[in-house]
Amino acid sequence: EAGVAQSPRYKIIEKRQSVAFWCNPISGHATLYWYQQILGQGPKLLIQFQNNGVVDDSQLPKDRFSAERLKGVDSTLKIQPAKLEDSAVYLCASSLDLGVAQYFGPGTRLTVT
């Protein structure tokens, strides 16, 4: 069974530019999550989808971050405009349903200069 796929793996942009990340969850997983992981810390949830609906986006900085999962499968996370403090690894995870174990992709390492 294929795992969670993410692209790109690395991205370097200048502050005030925009960037987008893509995630393809494990087949059949209804729940998809985007996390931000800053160096030396555990992942922090940004947004959680159940199929194509948002379950929790309370920690998403909505003035600059947006995410969508239009057909309930793939998802994109966008940052516009980026700030220096957005430098982090952005992890996508999926689970069969709410409340069960989550499986992570390899992440996208973003560097904002």
Add this chain to the structure above:
Amino acid sequence: GQQLNQSPQSMFIQEGEDVSMNCTSSSIFNTWLWYKQDPGEGPVLLIALYKAGELTSNGRLTAQFGITRKDSFLNISASIPSDVGIYFCAGRTGANSKLTFGKGITLSVRP
């Protein structure tokens, strides 16, 4: 908000030794998960626990869901060099609540 405490930040052991890590929370959890993260990779699920008192093994790894529902521990027996990495605990208070992660413990194994 919920807080998870993992300490110490780093652990150094000799190859072949056993090691135990624990995680405590300020809230009562109904799920505990343990992950391992290697450099440049996403966290990999090691063990999932869903009931208080549950003890689950995965090869040389054993994890337990504490009776108080506010703690969990992970044991690694007979450590090997590939056990090196960062170990995260994560928990949630309910099926619809978000997963909260600890800060992780960096494990080093001396050959």
